[in-house]
Amino acid sequence: MYHVVIAVDEESDRARRQARAVADLPSAADEVRATLLHVFTENPGGASATQVGSVRRAEEILDEAGVEVEIAERSGEPAATVLDFAQNEDADCICVGGRSRSPAGKAIFGSVSQSVILQSDRPVIVSGSTEE
Numbered sequence: 001m002y003h004v005v006i007a008v009d010e011e012s013d014r015a016r017r018q019a020r021a022v023a024d025l026p027s028a029a030d031e032v033r034a035t036l037l038h039v040f041t042e043n044p045g046g047a048s049a050t051q052v053g054s055v056r057r058a059e060e061i062l063d064e065a066g067v068e069v070e071i072a073e074r075s076g077e078p079a080a081t082v083l084d085f086a087q088n089e090d091a092d093c094i095c096v097g098g099r100s101r102s103p104a105g106k107a108i109f110g111s112v113s114q115s116v117i118l119q120s121d122r123p124v125i126v127s128g129s130t131e132e
Contacts, residue, residue: 001033001068004125005091007082007116008036008055014097014127015054019061021127022095029066036062036071037085039078049073079115086122095125 004022008015015036022034036058038049049055049071062069074081086094096113117124 002031002093003033003035003089003091004093004095005035005037005082005086005089006058006095007078007097007112008038008052008058009078009097009112010052010054011097011099012054012057014099015058016061017127018095018097019058021125023062023065023067033068034062034070035089035091036069037082038071038073039081040073040075041078043075078112079119082112082116083119086120091122093123093125094120095127098126098128 002025004025006018006022008018019034022028022032025032036049036055038052038055040047055071059069059071072085074085082094082096085091094116096116098113099111113126117126
């Protein structure tokens, strides 16, 4: 079983693209197990990852595709937390969501996705943005 950690933030469209990217992997329904990981940077209300709309949308897509899915949550700095979680779970791959950026933003990047890509010791899938 190929284990993919999908790092999901609050953006539902990005989470759906990530879930579709994983669901489209070869033999995903039979060979892939996905963990939707939401990292809270602040959570004064004590919400659970299952209450986050983007997590629920991604879970629906994976369920419909027949991919085994579980939900996990952590608190902390997102990139470091995703990397630590993937290592502790011995995940085979991490999936992050890309987003459109201006040319200056692309030069600076400075995102959670970039940090995960540059620091990961395992493959990283970056689901693209629908905007160009």
